[in-house]
Amino acid sequence: MGQGPTITTIAQRAGVSIASVSRVLNGLPTRQETERKVLAAAEELGYVRNAVARSLKSRRTHQVAFAMADVGNPAYLAMLREIQPVLKAAGYRLVLHSTDAVVADEIEVLHSLGERYVDGLIMVPLRVTEAHLAMLASARAPVVIIGSVPEGTPVDNVRADSRTGVRLALDHLHALGRRRIGLVNGPLDTVPGAARGAAYREALGALGLPYDEELVEIGDFYRAEGGRAVATLLDRVPDLDALMCANDLIALGALDVLRAAGRRVPRDVAVVGMDDTDLAAASWPSLSSVSLGSAERGRAAAELLLDRLRHGEREPRLVTVPPHLVVRASTGRAGAEEPRGDAP
Amino acid sequence: MGQGPTITTIAQRAGVSIASVSRVLNGLPTRQETERKVLAAAEELGYVRNAVARSLKSRRTHQVAFAMADVGNPAYLAMLREIQPVLKAAGYRLVLHSTDAVVADEIEVLHSLGERYVDGLIMVPLRVTEAHLAMLASARAPVVIIGSVPEGTPVDNVRADSRTGVRLALDHLHALGRRRIGLVNGPLDTVPGAARGAAYREALGALGLPYDEELVEIGDFYRAEGGRAVATLLDRVPDLDALMCANDLIALGALDVLRAAGRRVPRDVAVVGMDDTDLAAASWPSLSSVSLGSAERGRAAAELLLDRLRHGEREPRLVTVPPHLVVRASTGRAGAEEPRGDAP
DNA sequence: CGCGTTGCTGTAAACGTTTACCGTGTTTCG
DNA sequence: CGAAACACGGTAAACGTTTACAGCAACGCG
Structure with a gap:
C-alpha cells in the first residue's frame, strides 16, 4: 500500500523521458522499441494511472x-x-x-x-x-x-406529467363505472401534492363529475398517514367506490384500512396508487398504479x-415524459378481487 | 461557466502571495489585515476551492x-x-x-x-x-x-450469519407446530444458496426433524422462479405445512402460488422469507422474514x-452481524390469517 | 545597542499528469 | 551531395493547490 509507481518511475526504468511514457500510455505515435520498453516497465511495476493528476491537467473528472x-x-x-x-x-x-x-x-x-x-x-x-x-x-x-x-x-x-397521470387514473375508474372517487393526497405545500390535487379537480371536471371537497383528504406520503386519512374519509363518505392515492405508500395504507373495514377491493372500492413502485406489484391485491416514468x-x-x-x-x-397507467388487481374487473379478509 | 478564479487570482486582487491566500483559507495564523483582504477578494470573486488540485497535493480525495x-x-x-x-x-x-x-x-x-x-x-x-x-x-x-x-x-x-438466520426461522416454525417444512432455495453455486441449504439441513437436525430431500426445491432468487419451484414442491409433497424461502422474492412467489392453489397462509402453510426487505411488509399477508441485518x-x-x-x-x-426474525402475518397465530382467495 | 526571538509573509518546490516546443538524427528529393 | 522534410523524443511548463524554507521587521532583553 506504499507509494505506487508514477510515470517518472517508469521513465527511469525504461530509460526514456516521462513525455514518452505518457505518449505510449495514451496511444500517441511512438517508435515500436520505445513502446515496448515502456509497456514492459509499466507492466512490471503494476502501474495504474493517477486519476486525480489526470483530472487536474485535463479538467475532466469523468x-x-x-x-x-x-x-x-x-x-x-x-x-x-x-x-x-x-x-x-x-x-x-x-x-x-x-x-x-x-x-x-x-x-x-x-x-x-x-x-x-x-x-x-x-x-x-x-x-x-x-x-x-x-x-x-x-x-x-x-x-x-x-x-x-x-x-x-x-x-x-x-x-413528469402528473396532471395527465391523474387524468388516466380517473378515466380508468370512470370507465369501470365508479362515480364516488376519493382523493387521498399528501401535503399541499409540496410540489407533487399541489399538482395532484389540482389535477384531480380538473380531471373530474373533464369527466363531468362534480368536485366534492368531502371526497378529498390530506395526509402524508406514508403508509400509516395514508391509512389514517383513508379511515377519516371512509367515515365521512361511506359510499365512496374508488380511491385515487397520491402515491403507492398511501395506497398500501388504503388497502390496510379497507381490509380492516371489511370493504372488498376492488369490488366495493377500487384503489389506484401512483409512482408504480416495486411495492405495487408485491401487495395483495396487487395495486394498479400510475407510472410517472421514473x-x-x-x-x-x-x-x-x-x-x-x-x-x-x-x-x-426540455423533455416531458408521459405517464402511463399500470392496471393490476386493485381495480381489476369483477372476479379479479380479494374476498373479505380477517387480517391480523 | 468560464474559468473560475484560483488562489492566484485572489492573490493578485488582494495584493498578497498565493501562500498567504492558502493559509487564510485553511485557517492558519495570519495577520488580521491580510486575512481581511483575502477573504474580501475571495468573496468578491466567488472563489471555490478546487477539489482536484487539493486531492493531488494532499493525497486524499474525500x-x-x-x-x-x-x-x-x-x-x-x-x-x-x-x-x-x-x-x-x-x-x-x-x-x-x-x-x-x-x-x-x-x-x-x-x-x-x-x-x-x-x-x-x-x-x-x-x-x-x-x-x-x-x-x-x-x-x-x-x-x-x-x-x-x-x-x-x-x-x-x-x-451476516445466515446459518443462525435459518435456524431462527425453523425454530419459529417448529414452535408453531409445523413439522413438514420445505426449503425453496436459489442456485447452490451461489454463496447464499449454499449457505442456506446447509443451514437448513443443520437446523432440522438440531430440532430432531429428519432431512428429507423431497422437501427441498431449487429455483432462483426471483419471484416467478420461486413460485415455479413452490408449485413443483407442492405437487410432490402435498402435505407440507411450512415453507422456508431463501429470500423475500421467492417468498412472494410462494404466496402467489399458494393462493392460486387454494392453500391458506398461514393456516395451511406458514411462509418465512429472508432479508426482510420492504416488500415483506407490503405483501398480503405480510411476510415473516429473517433479517440478516443489511x-x-x-x-x-x-x-x-x-x-x-x-x-x-x-x-x-471481523464484525459478524446477528440475524433476527421479524414475525408478521405469514406465520401468525391462528386467526391472523388470510382466507381462501380467488386471485386474478 | 546588538542579538536572539517571535510573527508573519513570500519564494519555490512538490503532487502526477499532459502537451507545446524544440532539437536531433534520418530520410527524401532536386 | 546538400537542403528540406520528417519522425521521434526530450525539456519544461502548466493544471491549482499545500507547505518547507527563508527572509524580514519588530520586539524584548542583557
Whole structure:
C-alpha cells in the first residue's frame, strides 16, 4: 500500500523521458522499441494511472453527481437504476448525494460544483426556490434538473406529467363505472401534492363529475398517514367506490384500512396508487398504479447530461415524459378481487 | 461557466502571495489585515476551492466507493441507506459502482483503486475468487468486504450469519407446530444458496426433524422462479405445512402460488422469507422474514472504513452481524390469517 | 545597542499528469 | 551531395493547490 509507481518511475526504468511514457500510455505515435520498453516497465511495476493528476491537467473528472432527497425512496431509486448504466457505459463514475430533504443541502451541492470534482450534475430538487435559480444561473458545470423549472432557466430539464397521470387514473375508474372517487393526497405545500390535487379537480371536471371537497383528504406520503386519512374519509363518505392515492405508500395504507373495514377491493372500492413502485406489484391485491416514468426520466436526464458534456454549449432542452397507467388487481374487473379478509 | 478564479487570482486582487491566500483559507495564523483582504477578494470573486488540485497535493480525495452487484437489489439498498449518511457525516462523498453481477467488473473496481480517485472502498462481492484475493492483497487503498473472506485476508470484513438466520426461522416454525417444512432455495453455486441449504439441513437436525430431500426445491432468487419451484414442491409433497424461502422474492412467489392453489397462509402453510426487505411488509399477508441485518452491516462497514481511514494501519477486523426474525402475518397465530382467495 | 526571538509573509518546490516546443538524427528529393 | 522534410523524443511548463524554507521587521532583553 506504499507509494505506487508514477510515470517518472517508469521513465527511469525504461530509460526514456516521462513525455514518452505518457505518449505510449495514451496511444500517441511512438517508435515500436520505445513502446515496448515502456509497456514492459509499466507492466512490471503494476502501474495504474493517477486519476486525480489526470483530472487536474485535463479538467475532466469523468464523474457525474446525482442528487436526490432520500436514498430510500423507490422513485429516486428507479431513476438511479437507469442513470447508473448509462453513465457507466459512457465512462463516467457516479457520485451519489442524499440531501435528506433539506433545501440548504441542495444549494450546497450546487455550490460544490465549483470544487470541480464532477463534470456535471443531475438533481431532483424537492422544490425550486429563488436560491436554486440563482445557483443554477451561475452553476460551474452542466446541470440537469428532474422536476419543473421556470421557463428560461439555463439548464436541461426533465419533467413528469402528473396532471395527465391523474387524468388516466380517473378515466380508468370512470370507465369501470365508479362515480364516488376519493382523493387521498399528501401535503399541499409540496410540489407533487399541489399538482395532484389540482389535477384531480380538473380531471373530474373533464369527466363531468362534480368536485366534492368531502371526497378529498390530506395526509402524508406514508403508509400509516395514508391509512389514517383513508379511515377519516371512509367515515365521512361511506359510499365512496374508488380511491385515487397520491402515491403507492398511501395506497398500501388504503388497502390496510379497507381490509380492516371489511370493504372488498376492488369490488366495493377500487384503489389506484401512483409512482408504480416495486411495492405495487408485491401487495395483495396487487395495486394498479400510475407510472410517472421514473425510470424513463432518469434515463432521459442521463442522456441529456452526456449530450451536453460531449457537445458543450447548446440551447437548454426540455423533455416531458408521459405517464402511463399500470392496471393490476386493485381495480381489476369483477372476479379479479380479494374476498373479505380477517387480517391480523 | 468560464474559468473560475484560483488562489492566484485572489492573490493578485488582494495584493498578497498565493501562500498567504492558502493559509487564510485553511485557517492558519495570519495577520488580521491580510486575512481581511483575502477573504474580501475571495468573496468578491466567488472563489471555490478546487477539489482536484487539493486531492493531488494532499493525497486524499474525500471520496469512498461502494460497489455491489445491482443497484436495484433491496438488500444492497438497505446497506446504501446506512452507508451514505455515515460517510456524509464524516465528510466523504460516495461513489457508486454497480458491477452487474459480473466478477470481472468487481476485479476492475479493485484494480481501479490504483487510480486513487477514492480513499477507500466498501465492496459486496458475489463470491470471493482467487482473483479477488490477489487484488485484495495488493489493494492500493483500504477495503472493507461485506461477505465472507478467508482467514488472513488483509481487509476488514463484515459478515451476516445466515446459518443462525435459518435456524431462527425453523425454530419459529417448529414452535408453531409445523413439522413438514420445505426449503425453496436459489442456485447452490451461489454463496447464499449454499449457505442456506446447509443451514437448513443443520437446523432440522438440531430440532430432531429428519432431512428429507423431497422437501427441498431449487429455483432462483426471483419471484416467478420461486413460485415455479413452490408449485413443483407442492405437487410432490402435498402435505407440507411450512415453507422456508431463501429470500423475500421467492417468498412472494410462494404466496402467489399458494393462493392460486387454494392453500391458506398461514393456516395451511406458514411462509418465512429472508432479508426482510420492504416488500415483506407490503405483501398480503405480510411476510415473516429473517433479517440478516443489511442495514447494520452497511453501517458497520462504513464505520470500519472510516476508522481505518482515520487511524491507518491496524489489524484487520471481523464484525459478524446477528440475524433476527421479524414475525408478521405469514406465520401468525391462528386467526391472523388470510382466507381462501380467488386471485386474478 | 546588538542579538536572539517571535510573527508573519513570500519564494519555490512538490503532487502526477499532459502537451507545446524544440532539437536531433534520418530520410527524401532536386 | 546538400537542403528540406520528417519522425521521434526530450525539456519544461502548466493544471491549482499545500507547505518547507527563508527572509524580514519588530520586539524584548542583557
